Amino acid sequence: MSRRNVLITGANRGIGLEYVRQLLARGDHVIATARHPAQAHDLNRLVAEHPGRLHVFPLDVMDPKAEAEVARELPLVLGDEPLHLLINNAGLLHSGERFGHVPAANLEDSFRTNAMGPFLLAQAIEPRLADGAKVANMTSQLGSIANTTRFGTPTYAIGKAALNMVTRLLAAALADRRIAVVSLHPGWVQTDMGGAQAPLAPQQSVAGLLRVIDGLDMARSGSFLDWQGETLPW
Template sequence: MSRRNSLVTGANRGLGLEYCRQLLARGDHVIATARHPAQAHELNRLAADHPGRLHVLPLDVTDPKAEAEIARELPLVLGDEPLHLLINNAGLLHSGERFGHVAAANLEDSFRTNAMGPFLLTQALAPRLAEGATVANMSSQLGSIAGTTRFGTPTYCITKAALNMATRLLAAALADRGIRVVSLHPGWVATDMGGEQAPLAPAQSVEGLLKVLDGVGMSQSGSFLDWQGKVLPW
């Protein structure tokens, strides 16, 4: 393979931005998406440092029309080349939710961002995926039903559990093409979402996640794994 083509959503900050850095460092051609590219200053600086190897495109994962549009735009960036790695990283967490006061609007936009978006984007980009490609859905251990013992961040937990089901369904749908689909828990990472007190740096988490993705075989497609490759309970 002359080069590997990777697409990362939610690439303007945090894990998404770090994915772009590490994928570029190992030689990938990267398509990075953000809801508002003009405001993604660090991502744009990274693109300037890697002309022709990092393309920044607008994408609101909650908008099915935008997902269909990016599928149409990919040939302008990749030509006839396929996509080898799709990282559905864009996510949303509403903080401060309390039982009895969880807003329907919070649940709706969390579902659109965390579950519907990754599913519909993968479906839209499926014709562009290479045989044997990998799809990574960035989930969380908070989406584990078996691991839930308390009430907290309900809209995030519910929609990450839905994302895990999407992973299983996509894995079944794409199995005959040898495409592997996994849900990944990045650990507790010091990002805007994870907070400064988190023990993992984004670089450490992404380094581990990429090692996991490199080692995923078809027997693990549809699995729920953490950043060190440990299987997590559904």
Template sequence: MDTPRIRTSVVTGANRGLGLELARRLLERGDHVIAACRAPGRATALNGLAGEHPGRLHVLPLDVADARSRAAFAAELPLVLGEAGGIDLLVNNAGVLHSGERFGRLGEANLEHSFRVNAAGPLLLAQALAPLLADGATVANLSSQLGSIAGCSRFGTPSYNISKAAQNMATALLAHALADRGIRVIALHPGWVQTEMGGEQATESVGESAAGLLDVIDGLGEGDSGRFLDWRGTALPW
């Protein structure tokens, strides 16, 4: 009997918080994991995790907002994948939130940076990695309910909200672009998570969010591509 192929997962922004926890849980379930972050040399916890899983966790540099970095990452991946085959799961987790923004004092720099990291980065990375995605793979874009236009109830964190709304459109577009290969593309709200970005007042632990997200991803069906769901599998308004 043939040995089942080991699944390969790619997680961006994997040096801390939710990305690190997702990488840990993917390893625990037996995946081969490629963890990307901007500065691997300073990713102490991630490198420690790699030491615990020799040969199954590879840490690579990636700045999703930089075209040359994305190209270098895409070029190096086949060397890491080897005979493992294609990528079964791409988690676009890397993101940025600029705090302290106020109407009347918004600047272009925060808006442009947020768009490059939160919206353009995941879209262009998925495009660059498309040839390496296995047929039937999943692309999970870590979005936010703050990117819901229908759910907008106040003025707050505009650079983040606007860029996540743009990311949601990118998710819908990617779902169409990759549909003929059976690749599912979804936008996922992880909850208000107790990370450096979410803050101490957040309501969901990193473990709860990561476990829920992976349950949702594992339970996706053919008709779920292009949807906007939270970490419990509840559909969110666009």
């Protein structure tokens, strides 16, 4: 495919912003979302550098009405063209949580951002997805139930475990249209969330993730993979 139409959430910084950079470098047409587009300065600079190939939409994935609004706005930039790739990247991590002191609000925030938002967005834009399109849900190895051996980042882990179920359910719902859906763990990456001590640069992680997405077929739809394409346990 010479050019893909790609929608990516949480694109104002970190892994999301690096996805935008690399997708634009490949010649793709990108619709990027951010909660506060006016404050997404790096993203807006890219808009100026790539006129007509990058559009920025406001989206707070915690607001169910916002996903429907994105679906309504897509024709304004795509016309009759479909979307070929959805990357559900927006995520939320509450740091410093301790057992016995985890507030309900943290659980609600994490579920709405990390699981509910991606599900509702995929559901809202499904009519705009091309047959044979791909959906990449950015999860984490912390969402692996099988690998959990300690108490840490509980609301984030719970939200990402729920997102992994979203992947399995979407894979089943979209199979008849040959739309492959996958959960992707980006590795421990040098971002605001991952910290400066992380071993992976965003450029390296995203390059690997795009290779995994490019190679994704229906045989691997519903899988839980890392940035190198290795299968992770649920």
